[in-house]
Amino acid sequence: MSGLPIDVVLPELKETLRERISAVLVAPPGAGKTTRIPLALLDEPWLAGQKILMLEPRRLAARAAAGFMASVLGEKVGETVGYRVRMDTRVGPKTRIEVVTEGVLTRMLQGDQALEGYGIVIFDEFHERSLHADLGLALCLQSQEMLRDDLRLLVMSATLEAEPVANLLGIAPVLKSEGRAFPVETRLAAHRVEGRVEPAVVKAIMEALNREEGDILVFLPGTGEIRRTEALLAEQGIRTATASAREETTSNDPSAASWKSAPAKDIPSFSQQFGAGSDSLRQPQRIRVAPLHGSLTREDQDLALTPCPPGERKIVLATSIAETSLTVEGVRVVIDSGQMRVPRFSPRTGMTRLETVTVSRPSADQRRGRAGRLGPGVCYRMWTEAEDAQLKSRSTPEILEADLAPLALELAAWGVDDPAELLWLDPPPAASYAQARTLLQQLGALNLDGNITAHGRRMGELGLHPRLAHMILQAIPLGDGALACDLAALLNERDILRGDRLADADLRLRLEALHAVQEKTSPPHTVDLSTSRRILAEAGQWKRGLDLKQSTHTEDVGLLLAFAYPDRIAQRRPNGRYLLANGRGAVLPTLQNLSSEPYLVAAELDDQGSESRIDLAAPLDLETLKQHFAAQISDEHLVEWDSSTQSVKARKRERFGALILRESQLHDPSPEEILHALLQGVAELGVDKALPWTKNARQLQQRLHFLHRADPQNWPDVSDEALTRTLPDWLGPHLYGAKNLNAVSRLHLTQLLESLLTWEQQRELEASAPTHIAVPSGSRIPVDYSDPESPVLAVRLQEVFGLPETPRIARGRVPLLLHLLSPAQRPVQVTRDLASFWATTYFDVKKDLKGRYPKHYWPEDPWNATPTNRAKPRN
Known part of the structure; x- marks a missing residue:
C-alpha cells in the first residue's frame, strides 16, 4: 500500500493514545485518515483485543470505508473489518473494526452504555456537526467519565476548529496532518446566476468536456436538481447509466435506460457565460452520467464511485454526500453549484422543511479539493467573486436548527432530563428542546413528570x-x-x-x-x-x-x-x-x-x-x-362577549387543540359568567364608548381626577384606565342579570361615580373642586377641569372688574388659570395673577378693546369699576 500523508503522524497518534484517552486529529481530504488510522491502531497494547468503533456520517461512506480497509487486508467485508448501517449489517465473529453510521452508534450506546468490548470510538468527519454525531460524542463522554475511564475517543476532521473540541475532551492533544493535493485552478462566474442553477451547470459541464481531461464531479443541492440536470444533459445526447439499466420510472423511454457516445455540443460555453478561457471543441467521446446521492441503490452508488474504462468519461451528479470521506475515482474537474440542502426546524410551527442554502467556505474548499486528488485539476464555481467573499466561515451545527424530538427521546432513554447534564460543543436550544419534550408527552413517550415511559422505550428501540x-x-x-x-x-x-x-x-x-x-x-x-x-x-x-x-x-x-x-x-x-x-x-x-x-x-x-x-x-x-383521541378532546363551556352582535353568547364546545369539533348553545350559564362576559365587552369597546357619558358625568370625572392627582391617598382614581381595571367593583353590581349593552345605556353614570365617594368626600368635593365660581358680575362661571394640572376659569373681562385677586380652589391651594375673554368670547389674556394684570397689562388691553368695542364699558380704574355681564353696567 503506497504511502499517504497521514502516515507521518501515525507514530505520534499511537503514542498520544497510549498516554491519553482522548485526542483530536485534523487532516485534510485525501490524507488517508478514514482508512489508515483504524488499521494502524489494531495492534495497540491498550486495545487489548477489543474492537474499534468508527462513526461515519453517511451509509455510503461507511460501506466504502469498510470495503477499502477489507481490501487492504485481502479480506471480504465482515471478517476483520465490517460495518453496521441502517438496513444493512456485515460483521462477523472475527470483526475487530466496525464502521457504523450515527443512528447505529446511538442504538449501541443505549443498549450498552459502557460499550463493553470496544476500546476506542472514532468520530470521522466530525466537522459536519450532525445532530447524531454531537449526541454520540456527548453520550460517549459521559460513559467515559462514569463507566469507562479506559475508553478512548478520537475526533477526526478535515476542517474543524480543533480547540473547542479539544477543550470539550478535557484539553485533549491536537494532531495535524498535511494533505496531499495537487493544485486546483478555480474559475469563478463573471455574472450572478439568476433563476435555477441547472442550465448554468450544464453549460459548465459542456465547457469542461471540451477543455479539460478526466471525469467531472458536479455538486448539486438535491435529487430534484440532479434529475433536471440529467434531463438537460440528455437533450445534449449525454445519457444516464446505472447498474440496473436505469429503470427509474414506469415510462417506456428507451433512452432512459442507456448511455451512448455523444459529441460535445456547440452550446454557449462556460467561458462565454462566465468569462473564463477559450472554447475549443474536442472529438466525440464516450460519456456517461452517474448520479450519486443517498437514496440510490448500493450498486448505482458504486457505479458513480468506480473509475471508467479506458476511453470513457463520466459525469457524477452528486449531493453533498461526495464532499467528504468518499473518493470518486478519476475526477479531475469539480463543478460546484454553491448550494446544499439542509433541514430547518421551526419551533414556531413545529415543522421541519428542507431549505436550499449557500455552502460555507470550508464546504466550498472541500468540494474544490476533490479535483486535486489525482493530479492538477479545475474547479468551476457557479458564483461570482463578490459572492465568494461573502461565504460563511463555518456551517451551522445541525443541533441548533434541527427537530430535537429524536434527541429528547434519546436523552430520556439515557436517563437525562436536562441536556446541561452532558457536555456539548453547542447545547440544544432551550425553546426547541422544550417543544420536543412537549411533543413526546403528547405521544405518550414521557409521563407528566418528564420521565420516559415503557411506550417511550419501545419507540426508541425502533430507531x-x-x-x-x-x-x-x-x-x-x-x-x-x-x-x-x-x-x-x-x-x-x-x-x-x-x-x-x-x-x-x-x-x-x-x-x-x-x-x-x-x-x-x-x-x-x-x-x-x-x-x-x-x-x-x-x-x-x-x-x-x-x-x-x-x-x-x-x-x-x-x-x-x-x-x-x-x-x-x-x-x-x-x-x-x-x-x-x-x-x-x-x-x-x-x-x-x-x-x-x-x-x-x-x-x-x-x-x-x-x-x-x-x-x-x-x-x-x-x-x-x-x-x-377522546383523551385529548376537551369540553368547554364558553360564556363570552360577541362583538358582532354586541351581546353575550353562551356556547358549549368540543375542542381538539385549536379545532372546534362541535358547538351548540349553552342554555344555563350562570349569572356570574354572563356578568363577566358583559364586562369584558365593555372593556373591549372601551369605557369611553361603551358607557353613557353625559356632560355632567365627564365633568365629575375630571373634578375627581384633579383631586386624585393632588391627593392620591384620599381620592379615588376614576381615569378611563382605572375604571376599566375596576369594572367588576363599581359597574358589575349594577349589571347583574343583563346580557347586552342596552342595560349599560340606561345607567346614570354621574350617580355611579358619586357612589364611589363617602358622604364626607362628597361634601369636600364641592368645597375643593366646585363646578362653578361666582364672579363679581353675579354670574356663576363653570370651571374646566379637563387639564387636572391647570383648571381653567374662562370669563369675560368685564365680569371681574373689582375682583382684586385670582379665584382659588382646593381650599385656596390652587389658583385657577384665568382666560379673560373679549365681548366676542375670545381670550385676550391668560393669567394666574389677576392683581398684576390690573396693575400693568390691563391698560394696553383696554386700549385695544376700546378700539374694537367702542360701545362697551372700559373703565380707567378696574379695581373699583362696576362689573357687568352686559355691554355697560345698569344705571
Missing part, C-alpha cells in the same frame, strides 16, 4: 423518528401494523410519484402505487421504481422485526397519520382552507379530491407564509378522531 415509531406501535393492536410500516418508510423517503406531487397530495395514492410495485402490477401513476423498492425493503425489515403480516389496505391511513401528527390534524374552513390543530393555517395548492374533505391529517407542509401548503395528507373521519 425511527418518535412520531413514526409511535404511529407503528399504535397501529399494531388495530391490525394496521404492516400498513404503518409502509407508511413510515414512505414518509422517510422522497415522493415516489413523478409529476403528480403538486396535483394531488393524497398519500393513499402513493400507498396504492407502492403496493402495485410490490405485487408487480401496473401502478396507476408514473412511479419512481428505485425509490419504491427501497421503501418496500425498509418496510419489510420493520415488519419482520415486529412479526407483522403483510397488508395492502389503505382505509386507515388518516388515522395512522393522526397518531404520528396529532398537531397537524386539519379542519376545513368555510373558505376551503384548513386550520391545523396547532393553530396554523394550511391550504391545498390545487383543487383535488381531498379539497372537499372536512378533516385531513397533513403529513408534510412547506411551512411558508401565513398558510402552509399541504404537500402530503390523508382524510380523517370525525367519528374516528373522537374514538381514538
Whole structure:
C-alpha cells in the first residue's frame, strides 16, 4: 500500500493514545485518515483485543470505508473489518473494526452504555456537526467519565476548529496532518446566476468536456436538481447509466435506460457565460452520467464511485454526500453549484422543511479539493467573486436548527432530563428542546413528570423518528401494523410519484402505487421504481422485526397519520382552507379530491407564509378522531362577549387543540359568567364608548381626577384606565342579570361615580373642586377641569372688574388659570395673577378693546369699576 500523508503522524497518534484517552486529529481530504488510522491502531497494547468503533456520517461512506480497509487486508467485508448501517449489517465473529453510521452508534450506546468490548470510538468527519454525531460524542463522554475511564475517543476532521473540541475532551492533544493535493485552478462566474442553477451547470459541464481531461464531479443541492440536470444533459445526447439499466420510472423511454457516445455540443460555453478561457471543441467521446446521492441503490452508488474504462468519461451528479470521506475515482474537474440542502426546524410551527442554502467556505474548499486528488485539476464555481467573499466561515451545527424530538427521546432513554447534564460543543436550544419534550408527552413517550415511559422505550428501540415509531406501535393492536410500516418508510423517503406531487397530495395514492410495485402490477401513476423498492425493503425489515403480516389496505391511513401528527390534524374552513390543530393555517395548492374533505391529517407542509401548503395528507373521519383521541378532546363551556352582535353568547364546545369539533348553545350559564362576559365587552369597546357619558358625568370625572392627582391617598382614581381595571367593583353590581349593552345605556353614570365617594368626600368635593365660581358680575362661571394640572376659569373681562385677586380652589391651594375673554368670547389674556394684570397689562388691553368695542364699558380704574355681564353696567 503506497504511502499517504497521514502516515507521518501515525507514530505520534499511537503514542498520544497510549498516554491519553482522548485526542483530536485534523487532516485534510485525501490524507488517508478514514482508512489508515483504524488499521494502524489494531495492534495497540491498550486495545487489548477489543474492537474499534468508527462513526461515519453517511451509509455510503461507511460501506466504502469498510470495503477499502477489507481490501487492504485481502479480506471480504465482515471478517476483520465490517460495518453496521441502517438496513444493512456485515460483521462477523472475527470483526475487530466496525464502521457504523450515527443512528447505529446511538442504538449501541443505549443498549450498552459502557460499550463493553470496544476500546476506542472514532468520530470521522466530525466537522459536519450532525445532530447524531454531537449526541454520540456527548453520550460517549459521559460513559467515559462514569463507566469507562479506559475508553478512548478520537475526533477526526478535515476542517474543524480543533480547540473547542479539544477543550470539550478535557484539553485533549491536537494532531495535524498535511494533505496531499495537487493544485486546483478555480474559475469563478463573471455574472450572478439568476433563476435555477441547472442550465448554468450544464453549460459548465459542456465547457469542461471540451477543455479539460478526466471525469467531472458536479455538486448539486438535491435529487430534484440532479434529475433536471440529467434531463438537460440528455437533450445534449449525454445519457444516464446505472447498474440496473436505469429503470427509474414506469415510462417506456428507451433512452432512459442507456448511455451512448455523444459529441460535445456547440452550446454557449462556460467561458462565454462566465468569462473564463477559450472554447475549443474536442472529438466525440464516450460519456456517461452517474448520479450519486443517498437514496440510490448500493450498486448505482458504486457505479458513480468506480473509475471508467479506458476511453470513457463520466459525469457524477452528486449531493453533498461526495464532499467528504468518499473518493470518486478519476475526477479531475469539480463543478460546484454553491448550494446544499439542509433541514430547518421551526419551533414556531413545529415543522421541519428542507431549505436550499449557500455552502460555507470550508464546504466550498472541500468540494474544490476533490479535483486535486489525482493530479492538477479545475474547479468551476457557479458564483461570482463578490459572492465568494461573502461565504460563511463555518456551517451551522445541525443541533441548533434541527427537530430535537429524536434527541429528547434519546436523552430520556439515557436517563437525562436536562441536556446541561452532558457536555456539548453547542447545547440544544432551550425553546426547541422544550417543544420536543412537549411533543413526546403528547405521544405518550414521557409521563407528566418528564420521565420516559415503557411506550417511550419501545419507540426508541425502533430507531425511527418518535412520531413514526409511535404511529407503528399504535397501529399494531388495530391490525394496521404492516400498513404503518409502509407508511413510515414512505414518509422517510422522497415522493415516489413523478409529476403528480403538486396535483394531488393524497398519500393513499402513493400507498396504492407502492403496493402495485410490490405485487408487480401496473401502478396507476408514473412511479419512481428505485425509490419504491427501497421503501418496500425498509418496510419489510420493520415488519419482520415486529412479526407483522403483510397488508395492502389503505382505509386507515388518516388515522395512522393522526397518531404520528396529532398537531397537524386539519379542519376545513368555510373558505376551503384548513386550520391545523396547532393553530396554523394550511391550504391545498390545487383543487383535488381531498379539497372537499372536512378533516385531513397533513403529513408534510412547506411551512411558508401565513398558510402552509399541504404537500402530503390523508382524510380523517370525525367519528374516528373522537374514538381514538377522546383523551385529548376537551369540553368547554364558553360564556363570552360577541362583538358582532354586541351581546353575550353562551356556547358549549368540543375542542381538539385549536379545532372546534362541535358547538351548540349553552342554555344555563350562570349569572356570574354572563356578568363577566358583559364586562369584558365593555372593556373591549372601551369605557369611553361603551358607557353613557353625559356632560355632567365627564365633568365629575375630571373634578375627581384633579383631586386624585393632588391627593392620591384620599381620592379615588376614576381615569378611563382605572375604571376599566375596576369594572367588576363599581359597574358589575349594577349589571347583574343583563346580557347586552342596552342595560349599560340606561345607567346614570354621574350617580355611579358619586357612589364611589363617602358622604364626607362628597361634601369636600364641592368645597375643593366646585363646578362653578361666582364672579363679581353675579354670574356663576363653570370651571374646566379637563387639564387636572391647570383648571381653567374662562370669563369675560368685564365680569371681574373689582375682583382684586385670582379665584382659588382646593381650599385656596390652587389658583385657577384665568382666560379673560373679549365681548366676542375670545381670550385676550391668560393669567394666574389677576392683581398684576390690573396693575400693568390691563391698560394696553383696554386700549385695544376700546378700539374694537367702542360701545362697551372700559373703565380707567378696574379695581373699583362696576362689573357687568352686559355691554355697560345698569344705571
